[in-house]
Amino acid sequence: MVPTAVDTDLSPAVTSTKVSTKNENAEAFTTNELPNGQYLLDRNLNKNYPVVVRGDGNYLFLEDGRRIFDTSSGAAVSCLGHNEKRVIEQMNKQLDTGVPYIPSLFYRHRLVDQLCEHMIRDTDHKMKKVYLTGSGSEAMEATIKLARQYFWESNKETKRVNFIARQSSYHGNTIGALGISGHAGRRAPYLPFLMDNVEHISDCNPYRQRLVGESNEHFVERKAAELEAKFQELGPDTVIGFIMEPIVGAAMGCVPYVPGYMKAMREVCHRHGALFILDEVMCGMGRTGTLHAWQAEDVVPDLQTVGKGLGGGYQPIAAVYISEKVVNTVTNGSGQFIHGQTYQAMPVQASAALAVQTLKRDLDLVTNVRMQGKYLEKLLKEKLADHPNVGDIRGLGLFWGLEFVKDKENKIPFGSSQAIAQKIHDLAISEPHNIVLYPGTGCAGGVSGDHVMICPAYIVQSDDIEVIANTTASVVRSFFENLDA
Ligand SMILES: Cc1ncc(COP(=O)(O)O)c(C=O)c1O
Structure with a gap:
C-alpha cells in the first residue's frame, strides 16, 4: 500500500517565531563578494535591493543587521514561514538517497506518487489526476495545451481554438500564460507575440463595477450575461474554455x-x-482559508492550477489538477499528454511539497488562516477604512489588498507615473517599519491603480496580526502625510 504521509515527526508545535538578531552567516556575504548590479534577476536594474542572509519563522534577516517581518510571504509563497526544519529535514533525507532528480519519462518515484495521492485526497477526490510542473507559468502553459488537447482528442478538426479570460488578470510571464493574462502593463512590450485567440471580458470587481444599490445576485447575473455574449460572439463551438483567478492577486x-x-x-x-x-x-493551497478557493463554494473546476503555496518556497513546484472528464478523454484518445519538461516531478521537489502539505494539514494551519484572516480584516478596516487615500480594503483569509486613490469619493486613481504602490513598499521595507507591502498596479482599469498586498505566513498568531495592522497603518499614514500633492 502506498503510504499517505511523510515519514517524520509532525508534532503539533508550529516553528518558533522567536528570533535571534545574530547574523551568523553575515561574514560569508560581504558586499565585495556580492556586488550589486551583476544579476539580471534584479527586476529593476537601477535599484539597490537589501541583501538577505537568513530566515526564521516570519522573519528575514538582512546583511545590514535589520530584521524584516515578511508580511507578504515573499510573493505569497512562504506559507510556512522560513527555516521550517521539518520541511528541510525531509528534503535532506531525499537528497541523501542520491536522487534529487529522475527523468519522469522513464521512472516513477514513491514520494511523487505520495504527493499526488495527498493532493487528490485533499480535493475529496473531486479532481482525478495531478500534473507537476516547476512554476505557475509552466502550469498555465500545460493547462492551455491540455485544454486544447481535450477537444482535439475526440475531433482532430475541432473548431475549438479560443479562450476567454478576464481583463485584470495575471496568469504568468511566459508567452502563452501572458497571452491569457489581461495585465495591460505586463503585456505591452510583447503584444506582437501574444496569442490572438484570447478574448478578455471584464473581471469581477464590486468596488469599481457594482451599480448603486445592486445586489450580489444581479451583479453576478450581469457578469454571466457578459460571458454568454462573448460565447455567442465567438461562436459557442469555438471556445475551449474560460480562465479566471477566484481571488485576483497581482493584477488587482x-x-x-x-x-x-x-x-x-x-x-x-x-x-x-x-x-x-x-x-x-x-490564491490557492490554503491562502484564502480553504485549501482550494473553489472549495468555499464547492464549484469544482475542469482544470485548476496551483503553485506558490504548494512548495512554500522550499522548492520550485507547481501543478495542474485534472478532472475526471479530461483524464478520461485523454486516456481513451491518444493516452498521453503531448507535453513534458526536464525539470518536473523531481523527488526533491516532491519531498518538500509533501512535507509542506502534511504540516499544513496536521497543524490545521488553514483554520488558522481563516481565524487570523478575520482578525486582520477587522484591524485593517478599523485603522484604515476612513483614510482619505484608502479606496478599498478587500480580501479573504490571509490575502488582503489595499487600493489607493487620489479622490476617494470618485474612486480616481493616482497617475501611474507617481508610482504610489512602489513608493509605499519602499517606505514599508525601510527603518523603522521593516515590513513588506507587496506593490502592484493596474487595479483601476489595467494600467493605472495602485494596490499593496498583505499575505503573511499561515503560522501568524494574533500578536503578529496586531503588528502587521499597526505597522501597515503607520506606513500608509506617514506616506500620504508626506506626499507632495
Ligand atoms: C495567479 C497567478 N498565476 C500564475 C502565476 C505565474 O506563476 P510563476 O511566477 O510561478 O510562474 C502567478 C505568479 O504570480 C500568479 O499570481
Missing part, C-alpha cells in the same frame, strides 16, 4: 469572487461544452 490586489459568481460562470461554460478553468497559483 486580492479582489475575491462575489458569492455565486464562480458557479454562474461555470454554468455558462458547461452549457456550451467548454471547460471551466481556475488559476489558483496565488
